[in-house]
Amino acid sequence: MYSFEELLATMTLITAAEIEDKIDSNQDFVLFIGRISCPFCHLFVPKIVEVSDEDEFELFHLDSEDFDHWTANKDFRNKYDIPTVPGLMVVKNGTIKVKCDSKMTKEEIREFIG
Numbered sequence: 001m002y003s004f005e006e007l008l009a010t011m012t013l014i015t016a017a018e019i020e021d022k023i024d025s026n027q028d029f030v031l032f033i034g035r036i037s038c039p040f041c042h043l044f045v046p047k048i049v050e051v052s053d054e055d056e057f058e059l060f061h062l063d064s065e066d067f068d069h070w071t072a073n074k075d076f077r078n079k080y081d082i083p084t085v086p087g088l089m090v091v092k093n094g095t096i097k098v099k100c101d102s103k104m105t106k107e108e109i110r111e112f113i114g
Contacts, residue, residue, distance in 0.1 A: 002046075004036065004041075004042050004045060005036070007045045007046060007049045008036070008045065008061060010049055010052075010053075010059070011032060011049070011052075011059045011060060011061035012058060012059070012060050012061065013060075013061050013063065014031070014060045014061065014062055015062070015066075015069055015072065016062065016069060016072040016073050016075070016076035017072060019031060019060070019062065019076065019089075020076070022091070023091055023096070026094060027091070028091055028092045028093065029058070029060055029090075029091050030052070030057060030058075030059055030060065030088070030089070030090050030091075030113055031059075031060045031061070031062060031087075031088070031089040031090075031091075032044075032045065032048055032059060032060070032061050032062070032086065032087070032088060033061075033062045033064055033077070033082055033085055033086065033087035033088075033089065034061070034062075034063075034064060034085040034086040034087065035063060035064045035065035035085060036065065037065060038064075038085050038086065040084075040085070040086055040102035041085055041086045041102070043102045043103075044086040044088075044102040044104070045086070047104065047105070047106050047109055048088065048109055050106060051106050051109050051110050051113070055110065055113075057113075062076070064077070064085050064087075080096065080098055081098060082098055082100060083100065084100045085100065086100065086102050087099070087100045088100070088101075088104070088109065088112065090112065090113050090114070092113075092114060097112065099112055
C-alpha cells in the first residue's frame, strides 16, 4: 500500500494557468483537485490513481493548498464551480465536467471520466 504522498507523486502537478492553457488548446485531460490536509482526499486518491493506472491515462493534480498560487486557484475553482475537495475535472471533446464526491467508487469514477 502506498502513502498518500506517494500516490500524489504519480500525478503531474499543474497550475490553474496551465489548466486554462490546456482547455484553451482543446486538450483532453483528467484533473484531481485536492490537498494533503484533506481527509476526504486521502479516501479518494487511491481510487482515482488505480483507475488511472488501469485505464492508462495521465492524471493531473491541482494542489488547492498551494499558497504561491492561492488567488489563481480560488478564481479557477470559482469559475468551474469546484466548492470542495476532492474535485474531479474531466475535459473531453471540449466538454468540461466537475464532480466533488469522495465517496465515488472506482466504477463511478470510470463512468464519469467516460
